[in-house]
Amino acid sequence: MNDLLFVILRRLRRPLIVLVLAYAVSVWGLVLIPGVDAEGNSVRLGFFHALYIVSYTATTIGFGEIPHAFTDAQRAWTVFCIYATVVSWAYALGSIFHLSQDQTFRDAITRRRFAARVAAMQESFIVIVGYGQSGMMLARMLDRMGVRMVIVEARADRAARIEIDEFEHPPIFLAADARLPDVLVDAGVTHRKCLAMVSMAASDDANQAVAIGGTVLNPSLRIIARVHTPIARANLESFKKIELVNPYESFAHNMRLDMGSPEKLRVIEWLTGIPGGARPGSLNLPKGHWVICGEGSFADYVETALTETGNTCSLVDNDPLLRASSGSGCRADGVFEDLVSAGIERAVGLVACTDDDPVNLATVTRARSLKSDLYVVIRQVNMANAALIDASMAPLRFVKAEVVAHKARQLLTSPLLIRFLRHLDSAENSAELVKRAAALLETHVGDRVPFMWGFDCYLPYAGIREALEMKVAPPFCIGDLLINPESPPERLNAVPLLLLRKRTEIPLPPDDMPLTAGDRILFAGDRGVEELQRRFQLEPSPLIYVRTGIEPPRSWLFRRLHAMRRRDR
Numbered sequence: 001m002n003d004l005l006f007v008i009l010r011r012l013r014r015p016l017i018v019l020v021l022a023y024a025v026s027v028w029g030l031v032l033i034p035g036v037d038a039e040g041n042s043v044r045l046g047f048f049h050a051l052y053i054v055s056y057t058a059t060t061i062g063f064g065e066i067p068h069a070f071t072d073a074q075r076a077w078t079v080f081c082i083y084a085t086v087v088s089w090a091y092a093l094g095s096i097f098h099l100s101q102d103q104t105f106r107d108a109i110t111r112r113r114f115a116a117r118v119a120a121m122q123e124s125f126i127v128i129v130g131y132g133q134s135g136m137m138l139a140r141m142l143d144r145m146g147v148r149m150v151i152v153e154a155r156a157d158r159a160a161r162i163e164i165d166e167f168e169h170p171p172i173f174l175a176a177d178a179r180l181p182d183v184l185v186d187a188g189v190t191h192r193k194c195l196a197m198v199s200m201a202a203s204d205d206a207n208q209a210v211a212i213g214g215t216v217l218n219p220s221l222r223i224i225a226r227v228h229t230p231i232a233r234a235n236l237e238s239f240k241k242i243e244l245v246n247p248y249e250s251f252a253h254n255m256r257l258d259m260g261s262p263e264k265l266r267v268i269e270w271l272t273g274i275p276g277g278a279r280p281g282s283l284n285l286p287k288g289h290w291v292i293c294g295e296g297s298f299a300d301y302v303e304t305a306l307t308e309t310g311n312t313c314s315l316v317d318n319d320p321l322l323r324a325s326s327g328s329g330c331r332a333d334g335v336f337e338d339l340v341s342a343g344i345e346r347a348v349g350l351v352a353c354t355d356d357d358p359v360n361l362a363t364v365t366r367a368r369s370l371k372s373d374l375y376v377v378i379r380q381v382n383m384a385n386a387a388l389i390d391a392s393m394a395p396l397r398f399v400k401a402e403v404v405a406h407k408a409r410q411l412l413t414s415p416l417l418i419r420f421l422r423h424l425d426s427a428e429n430s431a432e433l434v435k436r437a438a439a440l441l442e443t444h445v446g447d448r449v450p451f452m453w454g455f456d457c458y459l460p461y462a463g464i465r466e467a468l469e470m471k472v473a474p475p476f477c478i479g480d481l482l483i484n485p486e487s488p489p490e491r492l493n494a495v496p497l498l499l500l501r502k503r504t505e506i507p508l509p510p511d512d513m514p515l516t517a518g519d520r521i522l523f524a525g526d527r528g529v530e531e532l533q534r535r536f537q538l539e540p541s542p543l544i545y546v547r548t549g550i551e552p553p554r555s556w557l558f559r560r561l562h563a564m565r566r567r568d569r
Helices: 001-009 015-033 049-057 072-099 103-117 133-144 157-165 180-187 203-216 232-238 247-260 261-272 296-309 319-327 332-341 359-368 383-391 400-413 417-426 430-444 465-469 530-537 539-549 556-568
Strands: 125-129 148-153 174-175 194-198 221-225 242-245 289-293 312-316 348-350 375-380 394-401 450-457 494-501 504-509 518-523
Touching: 001 015, 001 072, 001 103, 015 049, 015 072, 072 103, 103 174, 103 180, 125 133, 125 180, 125 203, 133 221, 133 400, 148 157, 148 180, 148 348, 157 174, 174 180, 180 203, 194 312, 194 400, 194 465, 203 221, 203 242, 221 400, 232 247, 242 400, 247 261, 247 296, 247 400, 261 417, 261 430, 289 296, 289 359, 296 312, 312 556, 332 359, 348 359, 359 375, 359 383, 375 383, 400 417, 417 430, 417 494, 417 504, 417 518, 430 494, 450 530, 465 539, 518 530, 530 539
Parallel strands: 125 148, 125 194, 148 174, 194 221, 221 242, 289 312, 289 348, 348 375, 375 394
Antiparallel strands: 450 518, 494 504, 494 518
16 A cells, blocks of 8 residues: 555656646735725635635535625636636646546555455465466366466566466466565465465566565465475575475486386376376386487486486487577587487487477477487477477476476365375385275275365364364274265275374374374265265264164254153163
8 A cells, every 4th residue: 555655646746737837826825915805895715715715716616606696807807717716726737637547556556456456365275476377278278177376577568478278267466576575465375275386487586586586475375386406495495394206306206206106106096197198108218328409407407317227328409599599500410420329210209308399299200200210209399399399299297387286286276195105105114005005995995086185183173072082993994984874884985095183294094093092094986975975074963873783863853852761871
């Protein structure tokens, strides 16, 4: 509001001064010039009457000469007042119309409306900084899940695109630089309903500034930031609440897993795919010599992953723009020579990862003309060039926006799943854990990607309060939550993946694991199972029914009769 008031006062300072002076001089003149009453006595107007006359004269309303008919001197001064005040009003109105077209004023109005709408939000929301390819894809994913969003984008053309994009729940958006702390405050990072902030700005420098600014303004807020370089990662790792997403590292990590632990990658992809979709297959990356065409962070991560899994690599810089700038030209035969010298004829795979989609497609075409049975990994830089990348018919493609959006969605919607994946990825007995997880998913979920949800064992839930407070026999355990409350003893198609008890994490807890107040369980299962489990939290009847096989009375009258019968016994 201060910015808006400052802009108004700055732009209208001169018109307001002119208008005030015109009124002041006009009123002062009418007060000083004497008039005559009906008896011929000399009278003077008071300040109130003079201001009243100037007010309807300046607005050209004209109520007449009051309280007495004017003298010629008063009428002459009134003529001056008419022209002075009307011209002043015309000048002021013109300045107001000009102000309404001023971009700074319009931005201040938009900013004020944006801040007011965010402050009035009563639903939980997530702040997304950056509406590029990754931000757009993440916003659409979250919108399909019913999550409300506030989006801040530095480029006005991208921000304007939000208004015409189709959203089930239209996000609140603003075109502004989120590196400024006051912009983050207006976006709601300090709002009590803000769940998290995701920074997907164009550069690592911007993401660092946004992430650090957000954690300073609200130290308890979850912040997810996209980074590409080791320097940016090192700078942000010192902040505990900032979770990092490196698309290059994630993709290279999957390549490393496929060559070293394909079963582990299969389970991870199985759990992190789009719920309800088909189970992803293995990448089946061959081992041997690989040719990497391109330079930069992505090429470095891929080269490290390949060499760590026992492969050999050769790097080729085949970007025509770089060749032209270096003076070596961009002849096709030069590219062929580079591929041959890199060992393309004995290679098992090719990674085309320049920053130019047509160059990547051309590289794949040239390489296949030298060796047709290459396993091709191609990078897609621009989403609009999907048709070009499709033409390469590569078994594996890297789309940064998809990797970032996919990883951010996991962090935002399934925090318990991230904990379980860490056990799969780093536990000492990860091989055994992966094997057990695959067997359980195969048995109870099948070959589809499961839905994920968390079940909280909190005392405020009426359905499980007594089971958590009292020492019941047998004890309340995870297996009770896996019985269909509509038709026991039928088992629900779900698998408990992780039990979080305070700071202790128990992966793949057994069905007979007793539950205590405060426990959180991550389940994976079929669509609709979550709704059935929620019934256990709403009222005690479903839980008592699955544990005893007897449906308890639900109405007040029948509960009283049941209690009286128990006392009589």
